Amino acid sequence: MIEPQIPKGFRDFLPQQMMLRRRLMATMSAIFERYGFVPLDTPCLEYARTLEGKYGEEGDKLIYRFEDRGGRAVALRYDLTIPLARVAAMYQLPKPFKRYQIAPVWRADKPQKGRFREFYQCDIDIIGESGACADAELLCVAHTVLQALGFDNYLIRINNRKILNALAERLGIATERIPDFLRALDKLDKTGPDAVLQDMQARGLLAGDAGRIVRDHLLAGGDNFEAVAALLAGSGDGSAGLAELELISRMLAADGVDGRYYKKDISLARGLDYYTGPIFEVVVTEPRIGSILGGGRYDGLIGLFTKQSMPATGISFGLERLVTVMEELGMHNQAGSLTQVLVTQFSADLMDDGVRLAALLRRSGLNTELYLAPDKLKKQLSYAASRGIPAVVVLGPDEARDGRATLKNMLTGDQDVLEQQRLAEAIRALLA
RNA sequence: GUGGGUGUAGCUCAGCUGGUUAGAGCGCCAGGUUGUGGCCCUGGAGGCCGAGGGUUCGAACCCCUUCACUCACCCCA
Structure with a gap:
């Protein structure tokens, strides 16, 4: 070595x-x-x-x-x-x-x-x-x-x-x-x-x-x-x-x-x-x-x-x-994450939906990270929290069934179920 | 180039005048059942005590050497 x-x-x-x-x-x-x-x-x-x-x-x-x-x-x-x-x-x-x-x-x-x-x-x-x-x-x-x-x-x-x-x-x-x-x-x-x-x-x-x-x-x-x-x-x-x-x-x-x-x-x-x-x-x-x-x-x-x-x-x-x-002098304020939103991976069979959703968000100009394994949600949220990623999208079977997704604001803890088409807009509002 | 200081867990450090299996906080990992972080609780991993040599029955601790880092001088951004 x-x-x-x-x-x-x-x-x-x-x-x-x-x-x-x-x-x-x-x-x-x-x-x-x-x-x-x-x-x-x-x-x-x-x-x-x-x-x-x-x-x-x-x-x-x-x-x-x-x-x-x-x-x-x-x-x-x-x-x-x-x-x-x-x-x-x-x-x-x-x-x-x-x-x-x-x-x-x-x-x-x-x-x-x-x-x-x-x-x-x-x-x-x-x-x-x-x-x-x-x-x-x-x-x-x-x-x-x-x-x-x-x-x-x-x-x-x-x-x-x-x-x-x-x-x-x-x-x-x-x-x-x-x-x-x-x-x-x-x-x-x-x-x-x-x-x-x-x-x-x-x-x-x-x-x-x-x-x-x-x-x-x-x-x-x-x-x-x-x-x-x-x-x-x-x-x-x-x-x-x-x-x-x-x-x-x-x-x-x-x-x-x-x-x-x-x-x-x-x-x-x-x-x-x-x-x-x-x-x-x-x-x-x-x-x-x-x-x-x-x-x-x-x-x-x-x-x-x-x-x-x-x-x-x-x-x-x-x-x-x-x-x-x-x-x-402590002048280096917000260390903030460059990633604006994390798309979680609920389970192996929902991977494709997650990837599709992440791609959609990226096309709209958002820095989007896809969590890379179907780990427990707890772990995926901790990941976002520890990195200061301000928004998390949860895409479980319930949401996927009718083209929706859950958007969670990591700062306030608030979350909403939205149409996937409306997601980018909502994230932008959350970031502002 | 000259002179000080410091090296113990990933990080910040404890470790009394040398005495058995080296500790804490933070961090990390796992759990506290059924799709949710930050608080709390439980458990766990992780250290050739910078390296080499010496003294001693016995060294993280004492001595020598060496390396690394750091601060000051010189000079410079």
């Missing part, structure tokens, strides 16, 4: 979980399509060189990489963004190209709460539009999705790499040290301003009056973009970044997104190296699970695969994290 096991960090999705997951995916797809995004899928396997070197040092270590039978270096996709960049470079797609993709990605990470080695991302990206209007639209979609799923306690954090880069320049931080700077800055929420300042000094990032500037302007308060703006007065990149944030805020407001759902946040850094402009993240406070969505603009990325440079921006929902939050 083989010990049944699945690899660490990988999971089976049992029907109960699948119903919730499918519901989430359906909700998201519908909203994505409402905004004009079109579906795309790509293979789970890519050549390793396509993925490697795109995610930064830490990221590269987490790529599932191996050799195929022909000795080619291949890798499981790490996210949906790089494959999209590859696609954008390979095909002449009409611009702007707005696509969505809901698919699993793989990371050789150590699993923990809300983190797995195989997990689903739900991405929307816009290729070929450099204006911040595109970035803003992504956030409008994000907000719409979260609202539709019943979320209310979340914050869309918004920042801009242009601002951060200009800031680093102003502080005299060398280009190659910027990732270090961002990493330290990113911890502001977790460890507080004092620790961040200390960390930056320990890393030797702050020379001259940089320490004072960081303390007084950067870390002083949460939303101190006025101070930041003053610091970046002379910088073209910096003011461009600030203008983009302004535009994004305006558009969110115009779209009807309440101000409490989003916030410009200078300490948002994002780990990936390839971001070039606005960057985003959505965090929830309730279960401490980190971000449920991340993304940003990556204007240089597609240029790695083609000479033609293409601006692009995108966001990625973490499906498992949405699920985790919904489960912990």
